[in-house]
Amino acid sequence: MSTTLVSPARLSMTQVLVCGAAIVTLSMGIRHGFGLWLQPMTMARGWTRETFAFALAIQNLAWGLTGPFAGMLADRFGAFRVIVIGSLLYAAGLVLMALSASGIAFTGSAGLMIGMAQAGTTYAVIYGVIGRNVAPEKRSWAMGVAAAAGSFGQFLMVPVENGLIGHLGWQNALFILGCAALAILPLAFGLKEPGLASGAAKPQQSIAAALREAFGYRSFQLLMAGYFVCGFQVVFIGVHMPSYLRDKGMTPDVATTALALIGLFNVFGTYAAGVLGQKLAKRHILATIYLLRSVAIVAFLTVPLSPMSVYVFSAVMGVLWLSTVPPTNAVVAQIFGVQYMSMLGGFIFLSHQIGSFLGVWLGGRLYDTTGSYDVVWWLAVALGVFAALVNLPVREGAIARAQPAAA
Numbered sequence: 001m002s003t004t005l006v007s008p009a010r011l012s013m014t015q016v017l018v019c020g021a022a023i024v025t026l027s028m029g030i031r032h033g034f035g036l037w038l039q040p041m042t043m044a045r046g047w048t049r050e051t052f053a054f055a056l057a058i059q060n061l062a063w064g065l066t067g068p069f070a071g072m073l074a075d076r077f078g079a080f081r082v083i084v085i086g087s088l089l090y091a092a093g094l095v096l097m098a099l100s101a102s103g104i105a106f107t108g109s110a111g112l113m114i115g116m117a118q119a120g121t122t123y124a125v126i127y128g129v130i131g132r133n134v135a136p137e138k139r140s141w142a143m144g145v146a147a148a149a150g151s152f153g154q155f156l157m158v159p160v161e162n163g164l165i166g167h168l169g170w171q172n173a174l175f176i177l178g179c180a181a182l183a184i185l186p187l188a189f190g191l192k193e194p195g196l197a198s199g200a201a202k203p204q205q206s207i208a209a210a211l212r213e214a215f216g217y218r219s220f221q222l223l224m225a226g227y228f229v230c231g232f233q234v235v236f237i238g239v240h241m242p243s244y245l246r247d248k249g250m251t252p253d254v255a256t257t258a259l260a261l262i263g264l265f266n267v268f269g270t271y272a273a274g275v276l277g278q279k280l281a282k283r284h285i286l287a288t289i290y291l292l293r294s295v296a297i298v299a300f301l302t303v304p305l306s307p308m309s310v311y312v313f314s315a316v317m318g319v320l321w322l323s324t325v326p327p328t329n330a331v332v333a334q335i336f337g338v339q340y341m342s343m344l345g346g347f348i349f350l351s352h353q354i355g356s357f358l359g360v361w362l363g364g365r366l367y368d369t370t371g372s373y374d375v376v377w378w379l380a381v382a383l384g385v386f387a388a389l390v391n392l393p394v395r396e397g398a399i400a401r402a403q404p405a406a407a
Contacts, residue, residue, distance in 0.1 A: 019190030020126040021149030027121040029153025033161035035239040040170040053364025055107040057357040062115025064353025070119040071342030080192040086120025087184035098174035128342030143326040144274015148267045155263030162256040210340045219394045224351035229387035231355030240363040258314040265318025273323035282327035283394040294384030
């Protein structure tokens with residue numbers, strides 16, 4: 001008798017997209033505004049920028065390191081339990097972030113706890129549900145919808161968070177966000193997959209075999225290299241651009257508007273990337289995105305700085321911001337199938353988060369050392385060109401596998 005995969009009952013595509021998009025909107029929306037807390041927290045606590053940046057760097061690293069394990073659990077038992085735990089961790093981390101009086105405590109709450117929470121409430125886990133419940137011909141589009149929801153969360157939440165800080169203070173703002181994170185709990189019920197709830201699906205391929213196959217495959221390695229650059233660029237900009245603009249004499253409203261514009265235009269960029277992924281080679285889409293990011297940064301650093309130049313740069317970067325997510329994850333599903341999609345997506349995202357760690361930490365470190373962000377900006381340009389080049393050789397076809405042996 002050959003070992004086969006028992007397919008669980010599918011959820012409706014509408015249910016998956018509505019609940020998944022709402023979860024990503026909350027989870028990604030909350031985190032996108034963390035850069036707004038850099039100056040008020042460091043001034044209130046007497047910390048350096050590196051202290052704040054290091055905690056958020058740990059957050060990104062913890063998110064990446066726990067992502068594959070969250071993905072393994074979601075692939076085996078379904079996303080529901082993972083999302084519930086992630087929601088509770090998120091709420092607790094935000095509350096403790098507000099109460100942290102030392103750099104170590106802040107690293108534990110804003111870094112470790114929120115990082116682990118994000119692993120269970122964002123793309124890798126949600127995309128696994130999409131992959132298992134959405135037909136292959138609509139998968140890239142559906143992933144674009146979920147990514148666009150995360151972008152809308154940034155557009156929606158950044159002005160809200162800035163308003164909360166301004167009217168209620170930075171501590172109370174974090175308490176309110178902790179309550180908002182609990183809204184993920186009821187949404188998790190919409191992603192409860194009946195056939196996976198007890199681990200009932202019989203594996204066709206073992207986890208160890210899936211990992212050996214993926215890490216030995218050149219295209220998987222290239223996708224990881226490109227995603228490293230994505231993390232470096234977007235997290236450096238997201239966390240440090242508000243302070244960069246203030247250092248240049250811009251008002252806080254300019255920084256808030258810039259982050260909101262990134263979120264708004266990324267709604268269109270991620271959705272467009274998902275649609276184009278059904279028509280064009282995904283490796284070409286990815287290479288173009290990375291190259292255009294470098295061009296945009298060079299133009300931003302070259303032209304005279306003004307509120308208008310900031311807004312134009314933010315809009316352009318917004319189109320390119322998370323538009324790498326749908327084609328990258330769609331390629332993973334296309335090559336390896338959907339059985340271990342959350343786990344493999346988690347490992348790809350680990351590379352992204354290592355890049356995020358370096359982007360946010362180096363931003364704070366080099367600023368404290370040199371008094372400027374210039375070195376990190378130009379490093380982001382060079383890495384964008386590198387990422388464009390390494391995505392071009394990616395093979396998008398399904399990997400060839402031997403048929404399962406008879407028992």
